[in-house]
Structures are given as structure tokens and as C-alpha cells.
Amino acid sequence: MAESKADRLRIRAAWMYFIEQKTQNEIADILGVGRVSVVRMLAEARARNEVRIAIESELTEIVRLERALELTFGLQQAFVSPLSHPEADPIPGIAARTGAYLSETMRPGMRVGVGWGNTLMATLPFIGTRSLAGFEVVSLLGGVGVARRLNPAEFAWRFAQAFQGDGYLIPTPAVVDSIATKEALVERCGLQEIFSLADELDALVVSIGGIASATTFYRKGFLSEADREALVERGAVGDLLFHFFDRAGRLVDHPINDRVMSVEVDRLRRAPLRILTSGGAEKTEALLGAMTLIAPTVLITDEETARRMLDMHEAMQAGGTGRRASS
Known part of the structure; x- marks a missing residue:
């Protein structure tokens, strides 16, 4: 479905004004535009017959899902990618939306921490390349010793x-054999300086993994099936940079969380702009946990995942088993 940034802003403005009954000043603050722009967008929506008694547009359901995600999880902004049918692969649409957002958002002088995975790799063709002075990228997870396409270092340097811009990598395996090895690498091999870069990130760009896919080919060698089963028994639903967490967004009690060579979650939460991009049926519970674990400010997902997240969150709240995340 073809759409432009102007289309999205116009329909979002119309939705908030006519459905949510927000004032023009409130809408201007939410969208980051001037009040005059809001007045113009509302007038254009009416001229296009998108506003009658209800808002009529192909984007209406998408905007409804985006606003529901924003209000439910305290997000600054949500982007929902449409699917051709419910069983379609969500990655291409999510990747396209993510690539476009990153192209618009990255600025000179930014320091950006990045994760890894299929979704992030798929964004690369959709990123509009340009030169940004003083731009820095920090890979947040080790793994350069493994020569595979989905190596964390691959996405970071590309x-x-x-x-x-300049790239900073963690030149270690993603997971080491012991806490002692990790401490030695950090304290004696100069890695503390790289980890410290994460304390002053302007933005964070990460995806998450579902626990069901934790032993796919790009994770083999780091996590055994016995480890995966033990994590499931402890309530793990997914991982963020190999930090395994449960549906409530709490790190599970398992040795792998102490042996992973990645930046600590507490450091990641300090970044003012935290972009989480992910989707798919197997990641719904993990995404719910991530709302608390990393408290993203921006979520990019697909429409089916958005619906599942909202339905599952409502069911959890009704059953008294969940809690609302905030940014």
C-alpha cells in the first residue's frame, strides 16, 4: 500500500482531532509540527473526503493500531506495517518501515548503539545513504569471531x-565460557572503553529474538538445546542482545545472562531514543516483555503482531498477571 509521510501525518492528525478529541495544540505537540500545519492537515483531510462522520482511508486501521500501541505502552511513536495477508512474512514490511524511519531520523554527530538479527539486516537496502559528519555506531554485542552473515558486527559496520560514520565493535564471541573470562576481557583487554560508549548514546536500534528461535543457525555454537529448555523452564520468552527475559520484562535467572558479551540493559535504557523493530507470531510475548525491559520510545512492527500484542496485554491486565510498561 503506497503512502507518504504527509499522508501518515494527515490521517494521524485527523484521527486524534475527530476520534480522540484532542486540541490542535495537543496534536501539534504530539506530531512535532506547528499548529498552522495541523489546521492545514485537517482541512486537507476534509477536502479529500477522508473525514465525514468517521475517518475513511486505507490507513485508518493502521493508524488506530499505532495510536493504541502508543497509548497502551507509553510510546512516543509506533509504526505499523500492513500485511498482504495474516500469514505473510512480516520482515520485509517492517524492514522497509524501519529503513525509512532511520533515514529520516539519523543526524550528524549522533552516537547510535545497534543490535543484530534478520530484521535489522533486512533494513539496509531501505536506508538512504548519505554522509553525516561525526556519526558513530556502536555494536552492542560481541560475535566477530564467527564468520556468518548474521554476525552482530556485520550490521554495525554496514x-x-x-x-x-565510524564503527566501534566488541571483538569477542557473543558468549564466553565463564564470568571470569568476561571480567578478564573487559578489564584487561580494553573493552571497558567500548562498553562505556553506551553510556552516552543518542539512539538505540535493536530487535529481539523469540525463545522458539533461540537455536537457529545464527545462534548455534552459543546456546545448546539444553540451555534453551532451561531458559523456557525459567519463564524466558525471548532475548535482547542475548539477555534472556520473561513476559514481565525481567531477566531470568540463568548463567548465560552473566556470560554474554553485550552492553547491560540498564545502560541501554539511558539512550533518549530507543527504537525497537520486530514482529511475527513467535515474538509476541517477547515484545510484550521488551516493553518493560527496554521501554522503547519507538516501536516498529506489523499489523498482525500489533493486534496480538494489544489483545494479549488486555488479557494479562484482565487476569491481573501483567503490568503496563512506561517509557
């Missing part, structure tokens, strides 16, 4: 390359 993302930095897209904006002609």
Missing part, C-alpha cells in the same frame, strides 16, 4: 558505512 549501518555505519551507510552514513559514512
Whole structure:
């Protein structure tokens, strides 16, 4: 479904004005535009017959889902990618939306921490390359010793390359054999300096993994099936940079969380702009947990995942088993 940024802003403005009964000043603050722009968008929506008694547009359901996600999880902004049918692969649409958002959002002088995975790799063709002075990219997870396409370092350096910036990598395996090894690498091999870069991130761009896919080919060698089963028994629903967490967004009690060579979650939450991009049926519970774990400010997902998240959150609240996340 073809759409432009102007279309999205216009329909979002109309939705908030006519459905949510927000004032023009409130809408201007939410969308980051001037009040005059809001007045113009509302007039254009009426001229296009998108506003009658209800809002009529192909984007209406998408906007409804985006606003529901924003209000439910305290997000600054949500982007929902449409699907051709419920069983379609969500990654291409999510990747396209993510690539467009990153192209618009990245600025000179930014320091951006990045994760890894299929979704992030798929965003690269959709990122508009340009030169940004002083742009820095920090890979948040080790793994450069493994020569695979979905190596954490691969996305980090290609993302930095897209904006002609500098890249900082963690030159270790993603997971080491013991806490002692991790401490030695950090304290004696100069890694503390790289980890410290995460304390001053302007933005964070990450995806998450579902626990069902924790032993796919790009994770093999780091996590055994016995480990995966033990994590499931402890309530793990997914991982963020190999930090395994439960549906309530709490890190589970398992040794792998102490041996992973990635930046601590507490550090990640300090970034003012936290972008989480992910989707798919197997990641719904993990995404709910991530709303608390990382408290994203921006969520990019697909329409089916958005519906599942909202339905599951409502069911959890009704059953008294969940809690609302906030940014």
C-alpha cells in the first residue's frame, strides 16, 4: 500500500482531532509540527473526503493500531506495517518501515548503539545513504569471531558505512565460557572503553529474538538445546542482545545472562531514543516483555503482531498477571 509521510501525518492528525478529541495544540505537540500545519492537515483531510462522520482511508486501521500501541505502552511513536495477508512474512514490511524511519531520523554527530538479527539486516537496502559528519555506531554485542552473515558486527559496520560514520565493535564471541573470562576481557583487554560508549548514546536500534528461535543457525555454537529448555523452564520468552527475559520484562535467572558479551540493559535504557523493530507470531510475548525491559520510545512492527500484542496485554491486565510498561 503506497503512502507518504504527509499522508501518515494527515490521517494521524485527523484521527486524534475527530476520534480522540484532542486540541490542535495537543496534536501539534504530539506530531512535532506547528499548529498552522495541523489546521492545514485537517482541512486537507476534509477536502479529500477522508473525514465525514468517521475517518475513511486505507490507513485508518493502521493508524488506530499505532495510536493504541502508543497509548497502551507509553510510546512516543509506533509504526505499523500492513500485511498482504495474516500469514505473510512480516520482515520485509517492517524492514522497509524501519529503513525509512532511520533515514529520516539519523543526524550528524549522533552516537547510535545497534543490535543484530534478520530484521535489522533486512533494513539496509531501505536506508538512504548519505554522509553525516561525526556519526558513530556502536555494536552492542560481541560475535566477530564467527564468520556468518548474521554476525552482530556485520550490521554495525554496514549501518555505519551507510552514513559514512565510524564503527566501534566488541571483538569477542557473543558468549564466553565463564564470568571470569568476561571480567578478564573487559578489564584487561580494553573493552571497558567500548562498553562505556553506551553510556552516552543518542539512539538505540535493536530487535529481539523469540525463545522458539533461540537455536537457529545464527545462534548455534552459543546456546545448546539444553540451555534453551532451561531458559523456557525459567519463564524466558525471548532475548535482547542475548539477555534472556520473561513476559514481565525481567531477566531470568540463568548463567548465560552473566556470560554474554553485550552492553547491560540498564545502560541501554539511558539512550533518549530507543527504537525497537520486530514482529511475527513467535515474538509476541517477547515484545510484550521488551516493553518493560527496554521501554522503547519507538516501536516498529506489523499489523498482525500489533493486534496480538494489544489483545494479549488486555488479557494479562484482565487476569491481573501483567503490568503496563512506561517509557
